[in-house]
Every structure is written in structure tokens, then in C-alpha cells.
Amino acid sequence: MHSFWILIFYLTKLQQTEKIMENSDINRENSYINFKIGKEYFAISVYKVLEIIQFEQITQIPNSSDFIRGVINFRGTIVPVIDMHKRFNIEKPENENRMVVVVDMQNKEYNVTMGLLVDQVVNVIEFNYKSIRSVPDLGIRYNPEFLEGFVEMDDHFIMIMNVDRVLSVSELSAVDEEVRIA
């Protein structure tokens, strides 16, 4: 089941790259990875995603931030895995069905690879930028800054994740002051 979606993911990514090459029109359909954290649906652009892997072994790092589940060996480098339940303040389902979406985050300050620990990778969806609606400030449990907006699809809402914000290095690297000073 998972490997099927992973295959689809790669095919879509390939297709998208070709699309970009032929036309960079803003109106085109964009591909997103759609995944679930708890009961909620989220999506991030395929361009940010390097790979989707099964969550198997993880090494915990004592005294690191609560959001960090641990580190994994991803293609020979150490990659931190962020617990999305903790980050979004969403309850963990009982049978943790775990997948790690490995994303590549690049901005002016950092070039970091991180893994997002999610419950289920659902599918790859396509939609137009124009269909993204802005998020109301009220009525969500987590920081509204974490979202770029949402789309409605198949009778449910899909939250578009603001990856750079969610994976803010300064927030995630913060540890108990006590530990650091001691």
C-alpha cells in the first residue's frame, strides 16, 4: 500500500518537473503530498519532499526538544525526525501508523533535511494555487502561522502546511535552559 503511493509520488514528481520545464504559468495545477496527522489532513508541495520512508528505527537524543522524536540515518547523514503530533498539538491515534516524510528545507540561513513523522501518507493531490483559501484565525488548536491555507477536497479540508514555519530551526533547537547551562 505504502510503496504504491511512494511510486506514485515519484512519478508525479517527475511529471511535475517536466511541466515546469515547458511552462511556468502560475495557473497550472500543483502537486502536493497529502498525509494525515491524527484525523486531520495536511499537504506539502512535492518539491520539498525528498523521500517517503517507513518509520522503523530511531535513535532518541536525550535532553533535546520535545518536538524532536529522534534521529535517523537517511542516505548516510543524520536527519532529525519531528513529531508532528507534538508540533501540531494533535492527539496520537492508538495504532500509530508511522511514515516519515523527508523534506529538504532551504532558506537563507539553513539548508536542513528533516523528517516529518506522520500517521499516514494518503495520496498525491493536484490543485491550483487559486483554490487555496486563507485560514481563519479562530477555531484551530495550533498556531495559524503553521498553515499557508487550506483547500477543500473529497468532502474534507486539507491544510497546506507552511513547512519553513513549522520546521523553524530556532524553535526546534531550543532546549531546556537548565540543560545547557548545567
Added chain:
Amino acid sequence: MTDEFRTSFVEEALELLNQLETDLLQLEENPDNSCIIDSIFRIMHNLKGNAGMFGFEKVQNLTHEFESLYDRIKAGKLKITGEIIGVTLKGKDLLQAMLDNSYSGDEDVLVTAMLKQQFLGEIAPMEAATELSGIHTSNYAILFSPDRNIFERGLDPEKVLKEINHAGNSHCKVHEKEASGKQKHEKECHTKWEIYLNTSLKISEVEEIFMFYDQEEYCVFEISNNLACLDPRLEELITQLYPDKTSPAEYITEQLEILIDNSGQEYEKPEETGSQSQTTPSDVSKPDANNNTIHVSSLKLDELMNLVSELVITAASLEAHGSQFKDTRLNNSIENLGKLTKKFRNNALDLRLIPVGTLLNKFKRQVRDLSKSLGKSVNLIIDGQNIEIDKTILKSIENPLMHIIRNSIDHGIESPEERVQKGKKAEGQLKVSVFYSGANVVIQIQDDGRGINLDKVRECAIKKGYIQSDQPTSNQELLQLILEPGFTTSDNVSIVSGRGVGMDVVRKELNAVGGSIEIETEKELGTSITLKLPTTLSIIDTLMIEVNNSPILIPLLDVEYCYKEKRINLANQDNKFVKYKNNPVPFISLREKFKYSDHENDSEMVIIINKFDNRYAIIADKLIGEHQAVIKPLGELFVNQPYFSGGSIMVDGKLALILDTNFLFNQIAAN
């Protein structure tokens, strides 16, 4: 694309400049070594050519002048003097600044002008360092009209002219004295000379050349840059000589231009001088001898190291799985693969190692400049510069080393007068020795100066509240205080007058690469600072332990002893000490430290850690065995997390964390 080439040119050029500096400092000791002169010439030539291609015009111009200068030296027309070396070193700095794009100003113009002016004559000895690079030249107009009977006085005007020629760049016009009616006599002098001279000599020194002549026989005028205010007497003389010229100032300008042109013709010598025979004196190491090197970007090396570490892991995992099959041929191949991988790994690691000398030679220059500016005489001895160390480590200790050396020269070594008074040699000695000690590289910096004033350190420590006034403190403890952050801010203590990097930063930077620092000092005998460094950062031997089912690695070098201990014996203690070799050793329980819940086992593993003869113990659940760890950084997210210095991938693809024994040690020491 051009940018790429440009960057690689700059890199290469900077390396050449380093070589140049080394050469110059060698040349200073062996001024007659033609090999070094050749090497300097080649470097200048090489730089000139490439700089032109990449649009570094200023570099091109400056190197051109130096090339010409050294061409003349090669041809034997000039002799190496301290001034030439000084100027070239100055030039090297300017070139470096130009390549770094940190250059602004017009010092290069001054240097170029000075070089040009110096070309005709030998660079004359002169006063030490004035403004720029210590060399400043002026233009002189000289009228020399010796009396008729000078030959009878035993004087030879030729000699004067020769001397002037030596003093600097000159050009000369000969005038016949106006016929005085009398028959010209062979043994009489009927000539007078009009000489233009550019030299670094002062006017009084130029006048000294004429010391055997009477006042009336010569006049020397200094021509200032402002030609409008010429000496009226000079103006008068010129009008006398050339009644048809309208403006004496214009005429002088013309003459000075000739002076510069002259130097231009002089240096445009064809390359044939290069074919001079090369002799290699045996006492000086031949530059570049048999050192066939290629340049590889460190990124590529990192990539290679990554691949090698992957390979090591894969080979180990293959070995683990292969042994399940009872296939001799398969297992033989796997064994061979293992051996090859190990060799390959060692070779790859070796690529990252560079001789310490590459860094230490940079200090020669600094020591030379610093001691000169402080009016001290320091003899720098470097021992063991061929010892190799990881490039990353070497780079990270550059600033700490520089700081230590500066301290030694600035505060340690006394002024020559003071030294003589104390019965020491006037020349201070600074010895940097590098040697292997186990798997570590040790760098020792020793000076024979006045030592660190421990009384002052104590005074300051009391004032700052580090120790109580009645607290007895050993000298070693006091020296440790120097390394404390904040302690450096004191200006009472001579060794730590903050220069941007304090001694606490030195320690921090060393700790960051797994090194340590030790200070010893003896009043009036000197100070010795010892740095211990690992040879390489990327692969270390470790001991694998387990805490709460997660593997943790401890650098094997730090481990002194391991043993099992009943849990009750540890838990029932108030003061957290274990007994080791009849000494109490403080311990840290990792389980407790990492806030894991307690376990049920009735025994614990005690690992005695030895950090440069200071011991502490780590309590863990289990001992697993040795592991060769390829160290990987934990990354940005864990910069604030102090317990682990990195991670390593194990045979099964899982990650193990490498314990930072330095941090734990400091933590214990702080309590």
C-alpha cells in the same frame, strides 16, 4: 564559468603568496640562495600572468614590478637586503588584500613608484622603518663642478659619480666649463656635472658623498613634489646653464621624467638571465622539492569521506550477514573486501591530513613583524613541522595558536635590555614543537620569558570572586583560572590582555575539536603551553555502551577502565563517588542525566574516564564492545544540545550517539 576560474585562480594565488612568504623568510636567513630567489621570481611571474587573465590589474602591475626587481637580483645586479625583503613582504600583504577584495587605498602606487625608483641603483642601506615599508625616496638635483686642480689634490670625480650611481637612480649631464682663456691642461678638470638623483638617502647623506670637496664645488638641492617652490638658487643655476629655457620648473620635470624612463629601460631585460646556473646549497631545503601535488577542493574530499564511511558500514554489515552462510569462498571474498576497505579508509583519511608546518610557517612572519614592532628580538624555533594533522583541526587551531604566540611575545618575552639585566640572552626564544603522543598530536609552545605572574592572577581571582582570599590554591589551579571565561577581561594580568580572542576562547575552540590545553609556568624561566589534539576528526575508535536500550559511544582514548558494580553500592551513596585505585572518583549516571526511568538490573557498568589525568566515572547499563565510529555531525537542530558531539551509523543502519566527554568533565568540574 569565469567566476569559477577566478575563484580557483584566487585560491591558487593565495597559496603562492604563502609560499612566497615562506621563501622570503628563508631568504632573509640565506640571502645568497639563488634557488629561493628563482622561486620568488617564478611566483611573481606566475601571478603576473594569471592576474592579467582574470582582470586583477593592480595585482598584475605590482607583481610586474617585483618580477623586474627579482630579475635584476637574479642577474646579480642587486643584492638581497633587509629592505628588499621588507618591501616584498609588504607587497605580499598588499597582493593578498587585493585578491581578498579587501584592498582599498593606494599603497600599491607608492610601492610601485618606490620600486621603479630603486631599479637603477642598488637599494642603499638606510634608516629602519619609516612610514610605508620603511622606504621613502626623494629627488635631488646636484651641481658638481670640481675645481680645476682636483687631480692634484688626489681626488677622482669618477668615484663620486660612481657613488651617486650606487646611491639610487640617477642621470647625469656633462657640461664643459666655460673657457677661461687659458690653454686647457690635460691634468686639469674642465668638466662639471649636472646630476639628477632619486634615492632614499637624506640630503645630508648625499652631501656626505662630496665630503672631500669644498663647499663651493658642489650644491645639492632637494626637489620637493611641489615643483612650484623650487629653491631659488637652483632656479638661478639652471637659468645660467640653459639661458634659452623659459621655466626651470619645466626643465626639472623633464629631467625627472628621464630619471623614471631610465629605470624603465633598465629593467626590461630579456629572459635570458633566467638560464643562469642553479646551485643548491645543501643546508636549505629546496623549495617544492619533489612535491608533486594537485589541488582538490575540500568539498570533494568530504564527499569521498562520506562514501568511504558508507562503504565501511556496508562492508561491516555484509560481513555480519555473510557469516550466516557456510560458504568459504563467499566468506573469503568478504574478508578480503574488509581488508581492502580498511586500507581504503586509511588512505582516504590520510588525504585530509596536512603537515602542521603549513600553518606554523605562517607564524614565522607574524613573529618577525610582532617582535620588530615591539622592539624585541625573538628567535622562533619550529620542531616537527612534518607531523600531519586533519586540515579541519589545523584550521580551527590557527587563531588559538596565534593568540598564544602573541601572548608569549607580547607579555612573556622581555625586552632585550631587561633580558640582559636578568642574565639571559638578549634574544628571546620561542619554541614550537609538534610531536605525536599516542593517537594525539601535541603542540607545545615554550618561551623563555618572565613567566606568568601568579601573584597577580591570584590577586585578580580574589577580586573577581573566583577564590576566597584565605583559600589556598595551587599554581595549577590558578593557571586553570586563566582559561575561565570572564577572567580575561581583567587588564591586571599580563598574559591575558584581551586581543579579541581570550584564553577562554582558546580553550573553547580546542574543546570543539576534541583537544585540550595545559599551561605550565615558572617565574623568570618562561611559560609552556601544551595543546593536545586528535589527528583526525572523522573516524575514531570508540567503546559502545548502552543506556536505556540506546547505544552510546565513548571515545576509546578517554576510557581508562571498566568494571561491573552492584547497583546498591552506587545507589546508596550520598556523595556520588566510586572508589578507583583507592581514590574517590566522582561519577555521573547517564540514565539519570538523560532523565530515563530507572531500570531493574541489579548491576551497573562503571566506566572510568581519564581526561588528561583527571578521572571521572560514567554509569551505564551495559557494555557492548568496540566500534569504529565514522563521526557525523548531528546538525543544526542539536546545536544547543551539549551531551553529544556527533553520531555514527552502525552496522545495522541504526545511529549511535557519541558522548562528549569534555562536556561531562567540565560539568563535574563545575560542581
